[in-house]
Amino acid sequence: MAAHRLNAAELFQISNSYYLLYYQVDDELKKNAGMHTPKIKDLEDKREELRNTAETFSQLAMKEMAVTVKTPVAKLGNTIQEAANTIHKLQLAGKILDVVGDLVVIGGTLLETLTNPAAAAKLPEQVSSLIEDLKEIKTA
C-alpha cells in the first residue's frame, strides 16, 4: 500500500497539536523554575523535542501550502475578474437607464412647449445631461 502523503492542512494540524503539547510541558517547567532534578531535565529535553517537531511540521506545511494554493488562487482570480465584469455591465446598464430617463424628460418638455413655449428654456440643460450620460456610456 502506498504511503499517504500528508497535505498542507494535515501538516498544519500536526504542527499545531505539537505546539499545544509544548505549551503544557513549558508551563510545567515554568511552575518548577529553578529546580534541577533528573525529572526536570527530562522535561526540558521533552520540551525541546516537542518544539522541534512542531517547527519541523510547520516548515513542511508552509512549503506544501505554497504549492497547494496555486490552483485555487488562480481559479479564484478568474472568478474575481468575472465578478468585476458583471459589476461593470450592471453599471453600464444603470447608465442606459439614465439615458432613458433623459429622453423621457426631453420628450415631456417638448410636449409642454405645445402649450407653454417658455418651457423650451429647459431643453439646453436637459440635452446637455443626455450628452453627458451618452459620453459616460461611450467611455465605460
Added chain:
Amino acid sequence: MRSPAIRPILKLSVCILISISLNGCANLEEIRDFSKQSAAITASTQAFDYELQWKERKAEYTSISKNYPAKSDGNGLKAGSFDVPKANTLELNEAEIKSVRSVHTTLANYMLAISALADDSAIETNSKVDELVKDLNEFPLPADEAERKKRNEAYGAILKLIKLPLEAWRQYELRQVIIEADPDITTLTNLLSLQTANMAHRINTEGREVDSWYARRVSDYPAESFVQAVEGDQARKARLTDTTEKYNAAIASSEAIAKFGTIHHQMAEDLGTFNTRSVKTLISNIKTARLEVEKARDQYKNAFKGE
C-alpha cells in the same frame, strides 16, 4: 381607456418590488457588510510578516549574547558565549512567500468583489430616473389632474420595472459567484485559518523561548545593580505581554477566517434554495459572524499596530 391596460403592469411591478425588497435587499446588505469586514481581516499579513522577521530579532539576541561569555562548567570557561532563544526561524524562499501572500490578497479581493456585487449602488441611476414621476406630474397633458397622476405613476412603475431585471440579474450573479467559488473558498479559508493559527503558535513559542532566555540570563549573570535588574525585568515582561497579545490576536483572526469559510459555504447552500426560513437563519448567522469578525479585526489591528 389607458388606465385598465396599465393596471396589470402596475400590479406585476408592485409584486416584484415587494418580493425583491423582502427577500433581496436586506439580505444583500448583511452579505455586503460581512464580506467587507472579512476582506479587511484576510488582507492582513502582519502575523506572517512578524514571524518572518524573527530571523532579524534572533540576530539581535545573538549579538546581546556575545557580551556574555559561556559559564564555567567547573573546569574553566566553556568555549563561545551565552545561548540564544531557541525557537527556530521559518525558512521560505521568495516564491513561497509570494505564494502564501497571494492567498491573503486573493481572498480579500474576492470578498471585496462579493461586497461590491451585494451593494445596492452597483446599479446606479441618477436622480432623474427616480424623480421622474415628480417631473412628469408637471407636464400639462392630459388636462385632468387625477388622470395625469395615474398615468405618471404607471410610467414610474414601468421605469422601475426596467430596473428590476437588473436587480434580479445582480442577485443571480452574486449567487452564482458564491456557489461556483465555494470549493476554492473552503480550501483556501481552511488553509489560511490553520496557517494563521500556526503563525500564532510560532509567535507564542518565540515569546516563551525569549522569556526562558531572560530567565537563564538572570540566573547565570545576576544584574550588577538594582536599576539594571528592574530594567531587565521590565523588558522581559513587556516582551512577553507583546507576544501574548499578538498570539491571542492571531488566534482570533484564524477563527474569523474559518468563520468566513463556514458562512460562505452556508451561503452557497442556502441562497439557491429560496427557502425563506433557511435564508433568515443564514442572515442571522451572517450578522453574528460579522460582529465576531469585527471584534477579531480590532484585536488584530491593536496587537500588530507597530509592525
